[in-house]
Structures are given as C-alpha cells and as structure tokens.
Amino acid sequence: MLPTGKLLILTALLTVLGLPLSCSGQTDQKTDAAASSESIRTGAEQMHLYLPELLGKRVGMIVNHTSVIGKTHLVDTLLSKGVKIKTIFAPEHGFRGQATDGETIANGRDPRSGVPIISLYGANRKPTKAQLDSLDVLVFDIQDVGTRFYTYISTMHYAMEACAEYKKPFIVLDRPNPNGRYVDGPVLNPKFRSFVGMHPVPILHGLTVGELARMINGEKWLEKPANTTTELLCPLTVVPVKNYTHQLPxxxxxxxxxxxPNQQAILLYPTLCLFEGTIVSVGRGTDKQFQVIGGPDNPKFGSYQFTPVDKPGAMNPPQEGKVCYGLDLSGIDASRQGLSLKYLIDFYNKAVDKDKFFLATNYIYKLYGNDQLPLQLKAGLNEAAIRKTWEPGLSEYKTKRKKYLIYPD
Incomplete structure (x- = not known):
C-alpha cells in the first residue's frame, strides 16, 4: 500500500485526469453483496487519508451543519487533532444550516471554535484572492442530495474556480448521494445557467459531489479569467466514500x-421542486416541507388542506396565510420515486387559469433547465412525450458520466 501522502498525490493526479481511482483498497470501490448503508464510511470519517495533508497547513473549510463525523462537527474534530483552521466558508443556509432558502448569509465568527466565518452566499459567492491568500488548502465537506438545483454544488463550483485561479489545493471529502441511483431529466441548456443550475447535467445527475467535481474539471467547465486563454484546472483531490455503490439506499x-427535514422530503425533492416555479406551495412554512403540494382557491387540486406560515427556515413562504388545497405525500412510498412529472401535469390540467400557473418570473426555466415545459404542457403533451424531448441530451450525458464515476452503478 502507498504511504498516505503519495496516495493522495496519486489520487489527485488521477482525479485531475478524469481517470478511475483504483490505487488502493480505499479507492477501489467494488460491488459487495454484504455492503449496506450501515457499512458506508464517508470521506470525512477516513481521517487517515487526508489528515496528514492538513497538519502544519493553514486550512480553509467549506462546511455546514452536515459536516459531521458521528455526532461531532468536522471542524471540532480537526481542531482537536491539531489542524490549524483559519477560515470557515458558509454556503446557502449558513454554517449551522438554519437560514431561510435564499436568505443572505452574513460574515461572522463561530462562537464554539472562534474561527472566522466568511459567507459564500452574501457579498460574494466565490472565495476572493484576499480570502485565499492566507490559506494553503481548502476542504469541501457538505452533504448534497443529488439534484442540479441544490445550490451546495454551485458553491463547490465557484470554490474550485477560485482554487484553480490561485493555485490552491482543493480536497473534497465525499459523501453518498441519497438519490444516486437515478440519472434523469432534461439536461440544462447553458442559456438558462444560474446559481440553481450551473452545469449541463440533468435534474438527477447521479453523481456524488466528488464525482461531480471530477466532471467539472474533466469537462473544463471552470470559467477562465477574461485576460487569459489558459483553461482552468482545479488542483483536486477526492477522498472517496468506502463501501458505497450508487444503488445502495x-x-x-x-x-x-x-x-x-427528513428522508421522505429528500426523495420527493427532485419531483416537487419544479412546483417552485408555479403558484403551488410545496409546504414551506408547514411541518411537511416538500411532502405536501397545494394551491390556493382551487379544491380541484385535492382534498388535503394546509396553510403556510412564517417559521424558522421559511420566512415569507409562498402562499403565506392562504389555505392551500392539494395532496399529502408524506405517507407514500418514495423510495423509488426518482423524477416524476405526474403531479405537475395533473395540477396544471386542474388549474383555473393555466396562463398564471407558472410564475411570471419564469423561474421554472432555471429549475427545468430550458423554456420548453410550459409550452409542452400547453400543447397537452403527456409525461412519456415530454421525456422523449430529453433525448439525445440525456443519453449523451449518461455516456459522459461514466468517465468520472468512482463508485459502481
């Protein structure tokens, strides 16, 4: 077995080149019939693979409340091991994960550790040169849910871009994708690129953050500065998950x-998030977020009723204070939900004023990845017909994806 330092150097080289990771038992992910979610070990948990690369260095951390080893935050664990953490960079929802969707995050200081916190969802979404000058290495450890519009991967993209520009090593401590068994949906048209969709990937991209980071590098998606023609390449190392395959729940x-708030919401999220571009509430401001759907003034949507209200993590929720009629999906079996358009099509067909079903902001274009969905529904296309329009982009993506996989399908 290679010494840890050499292992990470080789891992980084293979990652940059977009080649399979297979230099040791830790990175050779083989299908094991005995493997289960209980045997999975996240990248963060395998400290022997990356701690030697952090000791004696000035370390920056892109982390939030999901960055834990057991019940202990990674920042606290690394500090106890003697790692010099100089800066915490906070994504959307903040370092402790309590901020409302879209709420600006302010800079501050972690009261427990005293480490300064710099927001990547405030004045800037990309680390600046000044912020990176005092660091030797940047570590990313945030739990993703496997959808294109979940913004933690956008934060990772900008951090990779900054590390590429200023030649700072970037280490991704990988975590499983709870929707990783699915590759589905329309591939984003770059014309509709935004912070809720930065990459030409489908809604369910079927990658962990580590695999996506390899794809970002390999496909040269990092935007080079205006004054240069040299392609950017992030000095990337991925510390892989142990005993994981994409099919493992x-x-x-x-x-x-x-x-x-729970696994049900996470599994329904790819399907229900498209409703955020419509008049229909997805339960923000209730205790069943992304588990109920309903719209105001239309009992035809369904017999279930709920009323969104202001609450922590959901200030000024859509349809606040209005009785919404629709469906409670909190009890359905969502384990094989993937991406479905059946609820969206049904609600559109039952809408009183179809011309106002989609929000005037055209936010649906950013979520869906192009401007075709309203036109498709207006034309009366069913789900099967709409899915045909996702080809050949989806098939091309699936082929491309194989180059960057660390874990078996």
Whole structure:
C-alpha cells in the first residue's frame, strides 16, 4: 500500500485526469453483496487519508451543519487533532444550516471554535484572492442530495474556480448521494445557467459531489479569467466514500437544509421542486416541507388542506396565510420515486387559469433547465412525450458520466 501522502498525490493526479481511482483498497470501490448503508464510511470519517495533508497547513473549510463525523462537527474534530483552521466558508443556509432558502448569509465568527466565518452566499459567492491568500488548502465537506438545483454544488463550483485561479489545493471529502441511483431529466441548456443550475447535467445527475467535481474539471467547465486563454484546472483531490455503490439506499444522518427535514422530503425533492416555479406551495412554512403540494382557491387540486406560515427556515413562504388545497405525500412510498412529472401535469390540467400557473418570473426555466415545459404542457403533451424531448441530451450525458464515476452503478 502507498504511504498516505503519495496516495493522495496519486489520487489527485488521477482525479485531475478524469481517470478511475483504483490505487488502493480505499479507492477501489467494488460491488459487495454484504455492503449496506450501515457499512458506508464517508470521506470525512477516513481521517487517515487526508489528515496528514492538513497538519502544519493553514486550512480553509467549506462546511455546514452536515459536516459531521458521528455526532461531532468536522471542524471540532480537526481542531482537536491539531489542524490549524483559519477560515470557515458558509454556503446557502449558513454554517449551522438554519437560514431561510435564499436568505443572505452574513460574515461572522463561530462562537464554539472562534474561527472566522466568511459567507459564500452574501457579498460574494466565490472565495476572493484576499480570502485565499492566507490559506494553503481548502476542504469541501457538505452533504448534497443529488439534484442540479441544490445550490451546495454551485458553491463547490465557484470554490474550485477560485482554487484553480490561485493555485490552491482543493480536497473534497465525499459523501453518498441519497438519490444516486437515478440519472434523469432534461439536461440544462447553458442559456438558462444560474446559481440553481450551473452545469449541463440533468435534474438527477447521479453523481456524488466528488464525482461531480471530477466532471467539472474533466469537462473544463471552470470559467477562465477574461485576460487569459489558459483553461482552468482545479488542483483536486477526492477522498472517496468506502463501501458505497450508487444503488445502495442511504438515509442522511442530518437534515441537509431547513426545508428538507427528513428522508421522505429528500426523495420527493427532485419531483416537487419544479412546483417552485408555479403558484403551488410545496409546504414551506408547514411541518411537511416538500411532502405536501397545494394551491390556493382551487379544491380541484385535492382534498388535503394546509396553510403556510412564517417559521424558522421559511420566512415569507409562498402562499403565506392562504389555505392551500392539494395532496399529502408524506405517507407514500418514495423510495423509488426518482423524477416524476405526474403531479405537475395533473395540477396544471386542474388549474383555473393555466396562463398564471407558472410564475411570471419564469423561474421554472432555471429549475427545468430550458423554456420548453410550459409550452409542452400547453400543447397537452403527456409525461412519456415530454421525456422523449430529453433525448439525445440525456443519453449523451449518461455516456459522459461514466468517465468520472468512482463508485459502481
């Protein structure tokens, strides 16, 4: 077995080149019939693979409340091991994960550790040169849920871009994708690129954050500065998950954000998030976020009723104070839900004023990845017909994806 330092150097080289990781038992992920979600070990848990690369270095951490080893935050664990953490960078929802969706995050200081916190969801979404000058290495450890519009992967993209520009090593401590068995949906048209969709991938991209980081590098998606023609390449190392395959079900030990409070919401999220571009509430401001759907003034949507209200993590929720009629999906079997359009099509067909079903902001274009969905529903296309329009982009993506996989399908 290679010494740890050499292992990480080789891992980094293979990662940058987009080659399979297979240099030791830790990185050769083989299908094991005995493997289960209980045997999974996240990248963060395998400290022997990355701690030697952090000791004696000035370390920056892109982390939030999901960055835990057991019940202990990674920051606290690394500090106890003598790692010099100089800066914590906070994504959407903040370092402790309590901020409302879209709420600006302010800079501050972690009261427990005293480490300064710099927001990547405030004045800037990309670490600046000044912020990186005092660091030797940047570590990313945040739990993703496997959808294109979940913004933690956008934060990772910008951090990779900054590390590429300023030649700072970037280490991803990988975590499982709870929706990782699915690759589905329309591939994003770059014309509709935004912070809720930065990459030409489908809604369910079927990658862990580590695999996606390899794809970002390999496909040269990092935007080079205007004054240069040299392609950017992030000095990337991925510390892989042990005993993981994409088909293994994985229940997150920590809710990834305020409005994805449990596994049911996480599994329904790919299907229900498209409703955020419509007049229909997905339960923000209730205790069943992303587990109920309903719209105001239309009992035809369904017999279930709920009323969104202001609450922590959901300030000024859509349809606040209005009785919404619809469906309670909290009790359905969502383990094989994946991405479905049946609820969206049904609600559109039952809408009183179809011209106002989609929000005037055209937010649906950013979520869906192109501007075709309203036109498709207006034309009366069913789900099967709409899915045909996702080809050949989806098939091309699936082929491309194989180059960057660390774990078996």
């Amino acid at each position: 994985y229940t997150l030990p920590v809710a990834p954000s305020p409005n994805l």
